[in-house]
Amino acid sequence: MIEAVSATVVVLGIVVFTLSVIIVVVRVVRRTLRRRRARLAEAPRLALLEFVAEGGTEGAEELIALPQRQWQAAEPGAIALLGKVRGEAHTALVDVFARRGLIEAERADLTHRSRVRRARAAEALGNLEHRPAVLALCALLRDPHAEVRLVAVRALGRIGDPAAAVPLLDSRATADPTPSQLCAQALAQLGPEAEPALIGALEHADARVRVTALDALGLVGSGALIEPVARVLEEDPSLPVRLAAANTLGRMGGRAAVPPLVVALGVDHPDPLRAAAARALGEAGAAGVAEALAGLLADPAYRVAHEAAHALRKAGPAGLAVLRSSPEPHAEEALAVAGLG
Amino acid sequence: MIDDWGRLAGWVRTGLGITDTAIFVYFVLLNSSYLGLLLLAAAEFFRHLRRVPFNGLEDLFRSPLTPAVSVLMPAYNEGAGIVAAVQAMTALRYPRFEIVVIDDGSTDDTFDLLEREFDLVRVPRVVPDEVPSRGQVISVHVARANPDGLIVVRKVNGGKADALNVGINLSRHPLICMADADSVLDPEALLSVVKPFADDPLEVAAVGGVVRIANGCAVVAGRVVDVHMPRQWLVRMQIVEYLRAFLMGRTGWSRLGGLVVISGAFGMFRRDQLARVGGLAHDTIGEDAELVVRLHHHLRERGVAYRVVFVAEPVSWSEAPATLRVLGRQRTRWHRGIAEILRAHKGMILRPRYGRIGMFALPYYVVFELMAPFVELSALVLFPAGILVDAIDLDFAWRFALVAYGYGMLVSISALLLEEVSFHRYPRWDDLGRGFVAAILENLGYRQALACYQARGAWQAWRNKKQVWGAMPRQGFDTVSS
Numbered sequence: 001m002i003e004a005v006s007a008t009v010v011v012l013g014i015v016v017f018t019l020s021v022i023i024v025v026v027r028v029v030r031r032t033l034r035r036r037r038a039r040l041a042e043a044p045r046l047a048l049l050e051f052v053a054e055g056g057t058e059g060a061e062e063l064i065a066l067p068q069r070q071w072q073a074a075e076p077g078a079i080a081l082l083g084k085v086r087g088e089a090h091t092a093l094v095d096v097f098a099r100r101g102l103i104e105a106e107r108a109d110l111t112h113r114s115r116v117r118r119a120r121a122a123e124a125l126g127n128l129e130h131r132p133a134v135l136a137l138c139a140l141l142r143d144p145h146a147e148v149r150l151v152a153v154r155a156l157g158r159i160g161d162p163a164a165a166v167p168l169l170d171s172r173a174t175a176d177p178t179p180s181q182l183c184a185q186a187l188a189q190l191g192p193e194a195e196p197a198l199i200g201a202l203e204h205a206d207a208r209v210r211v212t213a214l215d216a217l218g219l220v221g222s223g224a225l226i227e228p229v230a231r232v233l234e235e236d237p238s239l240p241v242r243l244a245a246a247n248t249l250g251r252m253g254g255r256a257a258v259p260p261l262v263v264a265l266g267v268d269h270p271d272p273l274r275a276a277a278a279r280a281l282g283e284a285g286a287a288g289v290a291e292a293l294a295g296l297l298a299d300p301a302y303r304v305a306h307e308a309a310h311a312l313r314k315a316g317p318a319g320l321a322v323l324r325s326s327p328e329p330h331a332e333e334a335l336a337v338a339g340l341g
Numbered sequence: 342m343i344d345d346w347g348r349l350a351g352w353v354r355t356g357l358g359i360t361d362t363a364i365f366v367y368f369v370l371l372n373s374s375y376l377g378l379l380l381l382a383a384a385e386f387f388r389h390l391r392r393v394p395f396n397g398l399e400d401l402f403r404s405p406l407t408p409a410v411s412v413l414m415p416a417y418n419e420g421a422g423i424v425a426a427v428q429a430m431t432a433l434r435y436p437r438f439e440i441v442v443i444d445d446g447s448t449d450d451t452f453d454l455l456e457r458e459f460d461l462v463r464v465p466r467v468v469p470d471e472v473p474s475r476g477q478v479i480s481v482h483v484a485r486a487n488p489d490g491l492i493v494v495r496k497v498n499g500g501k502a503d504a505l506n507v508g509i510n511l512s513r514h515p516l517i518c519m520a521d522a523d524s525v526l527d528p529e530a531l532l533s534v535v536k537p538f539a540d541d542p543l544e545v546a547a548v549g550g551v552v553r554i555a556n557g558c559a560v561v562a563g564r565v566v567d568v569h570m571p572r573q574w575l576v577r578m579q580i581v582e583y584l585r586a587f588l589m590g591r592t593g594w595s596r597l598g599g600l601v602v603i604s605g606a607f608g609m610f611r612r613d614q615l616a617r618v619g620g621l622a623h624d625t626i627g628e629d630a631e632l633v634v635r636l637h638h639h640l641r642e643r644g645v646a647y648r649v650v651f652v653a654e655p656v657s658w659s660e661a662p663a664t665l666r667v668l669g670r671q672r673t674r675w676h677r678g679i680a681e682i683l684r685a686h687k688g689m690i691l692r693p694r695y696g697r698i699g700m701f702a703l704p705y706y707v708v709f710e711l712m713a714p715f716v717e718l719s720a721l722v723l724f725p726a727g728i729l730v731d732a733i734d735l736d737f738a739w740r741f742a743l744v745a746y747g748y749g750m751l752v753s754i755s756a757l758l759l760e761e762v763s764f765h766r767y768p769r770w771d772d773l774g775r776g777f778v779a780a781i782l783e784n785l786g787y788r789q790a791l792a793c794y795q796a797r798g799a800w801q802a803w804r805n806k807k808q809v810w811g812a813m814p815r816q817g818f819d820t821v822s823s
């Protein structure tokens with residue numbers, strides 16, 4: 001009996017003691033490493049900031065001559081800096097990376113066994129805006145690890161090569177797709193040459209691709225693209241896609257966006273779409289929306305009437321005039337809020 | 342006659358021996374399941390931490406595509422902390438959101454404090470009935486300086502679920518964040534819980550966030566700036582329990598695709614889906630968890646592809662009960678909620694149609710959550726009885742103590758270790774030591790005391806006892822002037 005008690009207490013004691021030692025060791029090691037890294041990175045960090053502040057005219061040689069350990073400690077900061085600076089400072093910093101042999105190293109890392117190395121390399125090449133890496137980055141859109149795909153999307157957006165448009169859109173149609181919003185933003189960064197691919201994607205069989213293309217078109221904001229988006233709003237079989245089309249037209253704005261949105265207000269459309277169209281009309285900021293929205297203030301669907309009233313609130317004097325002349329409670333509500341502004 | 346007594350005593354001894362062995366096996370399985378969830382959480386945390394440098398939160402903040410959010414804060418007699426909580430919400434780093442505070446018939450100065458602090462103006466408002474609500478809306482107010490950003494609704498008391506339903510009806514944006522009025526969110530919290538929706542807008546149905554305990558922490562300008570262990574051991578033990586059960590347990594369940602609980606203190610939902618399932622249920626006390634189970638139920642029945650996601654960081658900080666009496670009321674309520682949810686959705690249990698939720702998560706909740714307090718309390722009675730009547734020997738009793746309590750300590754300390762490796766939110770050495778002691782003490786008295794309250798909660802659910810709003814006396818945050 002006493003042996004059993006002793007064994008129990010001893011086993012428990014050993015386990016508890018071991019875990020407590022591990023916790024203490026983890027804390028000590030983490031803090032030591034952090035201090036060491038901060039100490040090593042301090043001087044290069046200041047040199048980098050001065051270099052960028054000077055527009056890259058002075059200090060390049062010092063950065064290239066930095067010992068490897070010091071550069072490694074400062075490299076994450078340098079890569080982040082690449083993503084924040086533009087113009088001559090960016091070009092000069094890219095040159096520092098190239099002369100340190102880092103661009104080739106990062107390209108080699110795109111196929112590294114470690115997913116973290118692949119993701120870091122993609123991030124760095126994106127910030128370096130290194131066009132020759134586009135093909136390899138497009139291949140990373142099919143990487144088995146989501147974090148690598150995510151960074152590849154962002155890098156392709158930063159580089160801005162329209163050749164990435166189709167691979168980016170296709171990456172939304174896989175079993176484990178790339179993030180929708182991030183993908184739309186990257187697509188919008190590819191410039192006008194990517195627009196045909198975006199318009200073509202509006203007829204893609206996968207609703208996720210159509211939504212992403214619509215979001216990207218909304219960010220591009222070109223009035224010339226309204227017609228294909230209006231067609232999606234009218235004809236697409238998926239309600240979420242049609243809602244995205246309404247939002248896109250609202251973002252594009254302008255006079256040409258109004259007629260298709262007014263059509264979508266019709267009672268033969270689902271209420272969520274009518275409400276989204278009313279909201280989009282408010283955001284479009286075009287003249288002539290007040291009349292179309294006025295009739296919705298008495299709509300039996302709450303969301304439709306509510307969005308119409310608040311769209312009128314944002315539609316300038318004509319919208320406010322409609323609200324003032326309406327006896328509907330939604331108009332009274334929107335006017336009260338407008339009076340506070 | 343003596344033979345009969347002897348035979349009866351033999352049966353009792355045999356019965357006690359079998360029961361005690363069953364309890365022993367139960368504790369082995371229970372603690373092993375905790376350890377398994379902890380290991381899954383460890384894998385998930387490392388994956389999350391590796392992603393942090395390139396997680397794209399900055400892109401999300403800058404993007405015009407980022408969906409707008411309505412943050413719902415139901416409040417009932419929250420005068421002690423409501424102003425700090427709303428200030429913290431308004432200071433969140435997020436491009437477009439509105440805060441809807443629903444004052445559910447408070448009898449203290451909750452509304453007066455808000456009115457004074459935010460210069461509220463009463464406005465006419467049409468209140469829709471997309472999701473059912475009982476308590477009539479008395480008035481709607483907006484902040485004069487930010488009419489689209491802060492709305493305060495006064496309504497007749499109807500309970501937390503009712504308050505949230507009114508909030509859903511009055512909210513404007515496509516995503517709904519539910520947060521407690523005594524909570525302080527980390528500045529990036531909204532961005533983090535919205536991110537899964539932005540990444541996968543068609544399939545993500547709900548996202549749960551982590552709730553940590555704010556007692557003892559310093560709050561400046563609505564942000565937790567100095568994380569500290571509180572003075573009370575009762576709260577320290579809750580901190581360890583939250584780490585083990587909520588942070589690591591729910592992360593593990595999320596990894597398994599079987600998350601059924603999203604805390605009402607911090608969760609995000611799609612508004613259209615909330616409207617479709619009728620909002621929160623009035624007839625259960627665990628309305629937050631019930632909503633998630635109902636979403637699973639509804640989406641599985643419709644055959645819709647969907648995901649319920651859990652994000653481990655950043656977090657919502659919430660005040661925990663500082664006295665055993667209040668803690669007991671809270672745990673009675675929580676366990677009653679579990680019992681009611683399992684009863685309401687018993688049709689999902691062990692039905693392949695409901696996938697991992699029906700075949701795995703809900704059966705686990707029946708066996709290792711609902712039944713746990715009864716087994717815990719039974720062990721406290723039956724083991725001494727077993728020893729007294731010689732049904733079990735002392736060797737077995739010590740093995741049991743090792744498995745039930747020693748193994749429990751091991752799991753709690755492992756949770757602390759994982760916290761230290763991953764998020765290390767408690768930077769002081771003395772806090773680390775206190776957490777360590779709390780992890781040991783949690784298994785010696787605290788757990789058993791909670792079992793009594795939990796058993797009472799299950800009993801109340803069984804008896805259909807009338808529900809009451811889960812009010813908790815607040816001390817407010819340790820607010821430091823900025």
